[in-house]
Amino acid sequence: MNKIFFKDRVVTLGDDLSKVFQKKRGLFYRYKTRGELKELVEAFREMKQVRKLRIIHDDMKELEAAFKACFTCIGAGGGVVRNEKGEFLAIERNGVWDLPKGKMEMGEDFKTTALREVEEETGLKGLQPGPYLLSTFHTYMLSDELILKETQWFEMQYRGEADPVLQSEEGITQSRWVRPGEAGFFEKNSYRSIAEVLKAGTLV
DSSP: OOEEEETTEEEEEESOHHHHTTOOSSEEEEOOOHHHHHHHHHHHHHOTTOOEEEEEOSOHHHHHHHHHTTSEEEEEEEEEEEOTTSOEEEEEETTEEEOOEEEOOTTOOHHHHHHHHHHHHHOOOSOEEEEEEEEEEEEEEETTEEEEEEEEEEEEEOOOOOOOOOOGGGTEEEEEEEOTTOOTHHHHSSOHHHHHHHHHTTOO
């Protein structure tokens, strides 16, 4: 975990201070205590004019644990679904282009969650699970809780011919099969975390 999205703004975690000074924009903070870090996270959430924050500490495991302690953490799984033509499935959720994904249920691991959620959201049956791609992290408010969601993404193969049957109760209104290299429309109306998945899957 070294990049965390607050909508379209980002916090990065690192252990190399010299790299911070190579960047021309954003703020940086050297980690000291969990209490101070929690205050910083809450302040960054409110300071919309600050686009980037870099947090530095020599021990990345300690820093990641301290950062997670500022949130209620939940897990999710998602998939890059490819058909036999090599195209991948994009969905539009609540007016924003996305990839199928959803929250983890009790007793599941990330891959099980990913397969279940992709099947539920797209109606595609017989998906073949593939390799793990990457994890993305983003934050949001739920009631009075600040949530940190980790989504693990997996490749999936669809060999059928049925059209997707979209889960409308999740706000999914349309889908399209997209050729790698033709996903530029995501840049105009999607999430920065999804851009990370597209890059990892060499889809842009």
